[in-house]
Amino acid sequence: xxxxxxxxxxxxxxxxxxRFGRSRWLIGVETExxxxxxxxxxxxxQSGGAGVAAAQFVIDQKADxxxxxxxxxxxxxxxRSGAIEMRLYNEAVATVKDAVDLMVRNELKVFK
Amino acid sequence: MRIAIASGxxxxxKTTVAAALAFSLADSHKVRYFDCDVExxxxxxxxxxxLTSSQEAVIPIPQIQTEKCTGCGKCVEVCQFHALARIGKTxxxxxxxxxxxxxxTFNCPEDAILEVTNRIGLLERGLTREGxxxxxxxxxxxxxxxxxxxxxxxxxxxxxxxxxxxxxxxPGASCSVVETxxxxxxxxxxxxxxPFGLHDLRQIxxxxxxxxxxxxxxxxxxxxxSDAIDRxxxxxxxxxxxRIPFERKIxxxxxxxxxxxxxxxxxxxxxxxxxxxxxxxA
Numbered sequence: 249x250x251x252x253x254x255x256x257x258x259x260x261x262x263x264x265x266x267r268f269g270r271s272r273w274l275i276g277v278e279t280e281x282x283x284x285x286x287x288x289x290x291x292x293x294q295s296g297g298a299g300v301a302a303a304q305f306v307i308d309q310k311a312d313x314x315x316x317x318x319x320x321x322x323x324x325x326x327x328r329s330g331a332i333e334m335r336l337y338n339e340a341v342a343t344v345k346d347a348v349d350l351m352v353r354n355e356l357k358v359f360k
Numbered sequence: 361m362r363i364a365i366a367s368g369x370x371x372x373x374k375t376t377v378a379a380a381l382a383f384s385l386a387d388s389h390k391v392r393y394f395d396c397d398v399e400x401x402x403x404x405x406x407x408x409x410x411l412t413s414s415q416e417a418v419i420p421i422p423q424i425q426t427e428k429c430t431g432c433g434k435c436v437e438v439c440q441f442h443a444l445a446r447i448g449k450t451x452x453x454x455x456x457x458x459x460x461x462x463x464x465t466f467n468c469p470e471d472a473i474l475e476v477t478n479r480i481g482l483l484e485r486g487l488t489r490e491g492x493x494x495x496x497x498x499x500x501x502x503x504x505x506x507x508x509x510x511x512x513x514x515x516x517x518x519x520x521x522x523x524x525x526x527x528x529x530x531p532g533a534s535c536s537v538v539e540t541x542x543x544x545x546x547x548x549x550x551x552x553x554x555p556f557g558l559h560d561l562r563q564i565x566x567x568x569x570x571x572x573x574x575x576x577x578x579x580x581x582x583x584x585x586s587d588a589i590d591r592x593x594x595x596x597x598x599x600x601x602x603r604i605p606f607e608r609k610i611x612x613x614x615x616x617x618x619x620x621x622x623x624x625x626x627x628x629x630x631x632x633x634x635x636x637x638x639x640x641x642a
Contacts (some may be wrong), residue, residue, distance in 0.1 A: 297442025297457045304436065304445045322454050330447040 251277045251351060252306050253344050254316040260344045264337055266293030266317025269298035275344050276309060279352055299323035306332065315347055319359055334359035361534035362525045364573070366542035368560030370531030372550045373604065378528040378539075379406040382621040384631035386490040390523045395496035396540040397530040398481060398506045406619040409438060409494035411486035415516065417497060417509040419460030422477035425526045428472035429638060434465035435473060439444060456504050483516050493523075500582045506536040514543075524635075533563040545642040547575040548601070553586035560593075561589065574641055581606040601634050604606075617622070 256263045265271035269291045276285040276330035287309075291302030299319070303326040306314050314332040327334050335356040339349045350356050365378040375397075382393045395403035404411075412480030414500040422435070422444070432602035444464060455478060465473040480503045486493040497513040499506050514527075529540040541547055547568045551561040561577070568575045578584050589627050595598050603612070604620075613623035621628050 263572075269561060291442075294442065297454070300445050300454055300457065301444035304442070307445070307447055318516065322457070326445050329450070329452055 249279045249312045250278060250310065251348065252309060252311045252314045252346055253277065254289070255286070255344050260348070262343060264317070264341055264344055264347055266337060268314075268316035268319050268323055270294075271300045271302075271316070271360070274305065276311070277344075277348050279348065288329045297322070300326060303327060313351070314355060315351060324359070361523075361639065361642065362527065362544045362546075362548045363366050363642075364527040364529055364541040366529040366537055366541060366547055366552060366564050366568075367531060367550045368533055369551065369554075369557050369565035372477060372552045372557060373578075374531070374550050375402050375406065376580070376604075376614065376620050377578055378526050379403065380528050380627065381631050381635065382407065382492050383490060383619060383621050384628045385524055385635055386488075386492050390492040390493075392495065392517075392523050392525045393529045394522070394525065394540075395494075396513065396527050396536070397459050397466055398497040398499045398509045398513070398536070399530065401496045401498060403494070403528055405493050405494060405617055407488045407492060409486040409488045409492075410634070411484045411494075413486065414482055414484045417481040417483050418477040418479050419458070419505075419508045420462065421455045421458045421460065421478045422453055423474045423476045423477050423549065424453065425474055427473045427599050428470045430468065430472075430527075433625045434469060435471045439469045440465045459505070460508060464595050467583075480505065483513050485510070487516065493517075497625060506530070507539045510536055526578075533560070533567050537564070538567060538571070541571060541573060543545055544573050547573045549575055549598075549640075550580055551589060552576060552581045553589050555588075558592060559587050561592070565598065574642050576601045576638070576641070578602045580604045585628050601637065602630060 252295050253275050254265040254268050255273040255275045256265045271289050272292050274287045274289045290305050291298035299322040303323040307330050315335045317337050336359050365374045367374050368464045384390050385391050395401040433446040436444045441459050443454045443624050445452045481499040497509040527540050527628045530536045577598050577600045583606040599638050
């Protein structure tokens with residue numbers, strides 16, 4: 249499954265970012281192969297429409313699911329239309345890797 | 361002559377000053393007062409206009425004609441406000457982010473975008489008893505963007521003769537304030553002798569410098585403590601035109617809906633002099 253997670257640093261071992269639209273990095277992870285890649289979030293520098301910019305990026309990456317601390321109404325609307333599942337970081341998650349492991353075990357809460 | 365009244369910090373007394381200026385000049389000039397604080401207009405409380413005319417404020421937003429749309433995504437690419445997204449071959453619009461620039465419509469290769477009007481507020485105008493032309497805009501509750509209304513308000517009535525246009529700006533130092541001040545010949549910056557007053561004065565001064573608008577300062581609610589503001593103004597080469605005292609009588613009068621010249625009729629001469637000074641410096 250292809251995941252995208254919001255992060256503060258360009259590494260799977262680095263800390264998560266609980267923001268979606270304006271997180272600095274988005275980490276793409278292929279859970280089958282454990283391959284990952286860091287992308288600069290196009291929403292990060294935006295004064296407006298950051299959620300849409302970030303969501304458009306995730307949609308263009310053809311992710312199956314996206315993980316963050318919260319999703320604003322515009323990003324959420326776009327993901328619902330695109331049938332991309334949104335999941336939330338819980339309190340315990342510190343690194344992106346932690347979140348990937350929890351996701352694979354289906355232990356991350358679904359964002360409705 | 362176009363004069364903007366701005367402040368930086370909210371609640372310093374912009375409308376008090378703007379109204380006083382308008383009233384002081386109404387006998388001898390054709391004065392137009394524009395309430396550009398379209399999110400929370402309050403000029404009518406002092407000017408008490410008879411509102412006789414109104415017009416809807418609208419911005420054009422895109423409506424995708426799905427039968428013509430090929431999902432090429434060109435509109436998404438050109439929109440700098442991210443008001444459009446492409447999901448598969450469907451284009452999704454976000455009207456609240458749309459600034460009505462028309463770029464998507466212009467660039468669509470299939471002519472698949474129809475511009476529909478989104479009503480975002482109301483423009484109103486009328487005359488006061490003193491013959492001041494009063495104009496204001498009101499942003500509809502829940503609409504996020506005041507700037508297009510301010511732009512439309514300023515364009516609503518063409519200036520056919522020599523008028524003194526007073527633009528009462530919103531508080532702050534963002535887009536709506538810049539739009540209000542655009543094209544002004546002079547800016548009166550109203551501040552108060554508090555740390556926040558000075559902090560926000562610096563921001564608005566930065567903006568008038570960027571916009572190349574000559575400015576002067578009025579310090580409202582002065583008591584003994586305006587040294588920091590005076591020092592700052594001196595450093596910046598900004599003239600302090602006037603000081604309004606920190607007086608209970610003024611607060612009481614304003615709370616009763618009186619304007620400054622009703623509370624202190626002797627201030628009228630002072631405001632007339634302020635206008636002459638502006639006339640020489642603008």
